[in-house]
Amino acid sequence: MSEHHHHDESVPHRHPLRADQDDTLTYWRAMEIAVRELLIDKEITTADEVRREVEAMDNRTPAHGGRVIARAWSDPDFRKLLLEDGNAACEAMGLERGLYKLVAVENTDKVHNVVVCTLCSCYPRFLLGLPPDWYKSRNYRSRVISDPRAVLGEFGTVVGDDAVVRVHDSTADMRYLVVPKRPSGTEGFSESKLAELVTRDAMIGVSFARQP
Amino acid sequence: MNTFRGVHDMGGLPAGEVVASEHDFALWEKRVDALMVLLSRKNLLTVDELRRNIESLGADAYDKMSYYERWIYAITQTLIQRGVVSIDELGRRIAEVQARDDGGN
Numbered sequence: 001m002s003e004h005h006h007h008d009e010s011v012p013h014r015h016p017l018r019a020d021q022d023d024t025l026t027y028w029r030a031m032e033i034a035v036r037e038l039l040i041d042k043e044i045t046t047a048d049e050v051r052r053e054v055e056a057m058d059n060r061t062p063a064h065g066g067r068v069i070a071r072a073w074s075d076p077d078f079r080k081l082l083l084e085d086g087n088a089a090c091e092a093m094g095l096e097r098g099l100y101k102l103v104a105v106e107n108t109d110k111v112h113n114v115v116v117c118t119l120c121s122c123y124p125r126f127l128l129g130l131p132p133d134w135y136k137s138r139n140y141r142s143r144v145i146s147d148p149r150a151v152l153g154e155f156g157t158v159v160g161d162d163a164v165v166r167v168h169d170s171t172a173d174m175r176y177l178v179v180p181k182r183p184s185g186t187e188g189f190s191e192s193k194l195a196e197l198v199t200r201d202a203m204i205g206v207s208f209a210r211q212p
Numbered sequence: 213m214n215t216f217r218g219v220h221d222m223g224g225l226p227a228g229e230v231v232a233s234e235h236d237f238a239l240w241e242k243r244v245d246a247l248m249v250l251l252s253r254k255n256l257l258t259v260d261e262l263r264r265n266i267e268s269l270g271a272d273a274y275d276k277m278s279y280y281e282r283w284i285y286a287i288t289q290t291l292i293q294r295g296v297v298s299i300d301e302l303g304r305r306i307a308e309v310q311a312r313d314d315g316g317n
Contacts, residue, residue, distance in 0.1 A: 028284050032247070053246035054242045151230055
């Protein structure tokens with residue numbers, strides 16, 4: 001289970017593969033191969049189509065979300081559009097529109113937003129890529145709605161008592177994106193420079209945007 | 213423990229500390245994800261079918277299986293339920309794959 005796979009701090013940008021799964025043919029891996037081959041035999045898909053889909057997924061990274069946030073910080077009209085119609089805002093930036101309704105929720109001095117999917121793993125994949133293991137873990141899904149400040153603390157994130165913490169539970173049809181607070185001291189930053197400050201975890205709401 | 217909850221319905225229940233765990237996805241996991249996306253696009257799988265099949269797993273299996281193991285199980289169940297793939301041909305092909313065992317590629 002995901003809980004067993006700890007982040008290796010010595011390798012900040014690479015994470016270990018799940019042990020015993022990339023080189024061992026487990027029953028479930030055999031099932032994946034069998035199903036994929038049967039779908040290819042039946043001409044429902046092709047090996048090339050599967051490969052292209054994997055590539056497309058590899059290209060969906062939190063950098064997309066970071067561009068959206070940086071634009072919202074820089075352009076008041078875009079910010080308004082993002083908060084009113086998240087999908088239209090993504091489309092306006094030339095990004096994927098997303099298959100499901102996107103709701104952007106903005107952090108302010110008074111409100112800190114956090115996103116979860118208690119039932120499974122719904123996540124704005126088109127803006128952030130695939131969700132990390134902890135997002136899908138029992139501990140996060142169970143506790144972030146009942147004790148969000150403690151869970152934020154486990155990420156090293158302390159929200160002051162003068163702000164409320166709102167937890168948003170995603171559904172199969174609706175995905176949330178947190179618009180973090182713009183860090184101080186970033187006046188005059190270009191959008192691309194701002195985008196570098198926007199982390200995946202800040203867009204899930206378990207941390208803040210980076211200080212420059 | 214509320215006995216009316218499905219095993220997946222864990223919001224608000226007691227649980228341990230969150231460990232910021234992650235791993236780079238293995239190719240087979242990405243392929244499972246790709247199959248889900250492709251089958252959805254081809255109208256052979258809905259997100260509700262995927263979820264219903266995941267959520268019908270017993271508590272023990274749900275907790276023992278990894279995320280993408282639950283997904284390939286649910287995708288396969290959906291294809292069987294829809295008659296796209298038969299249990300027989302699936303069983304035969306899995307046995308072939310296991311006999312071949314060339315590392316999964």
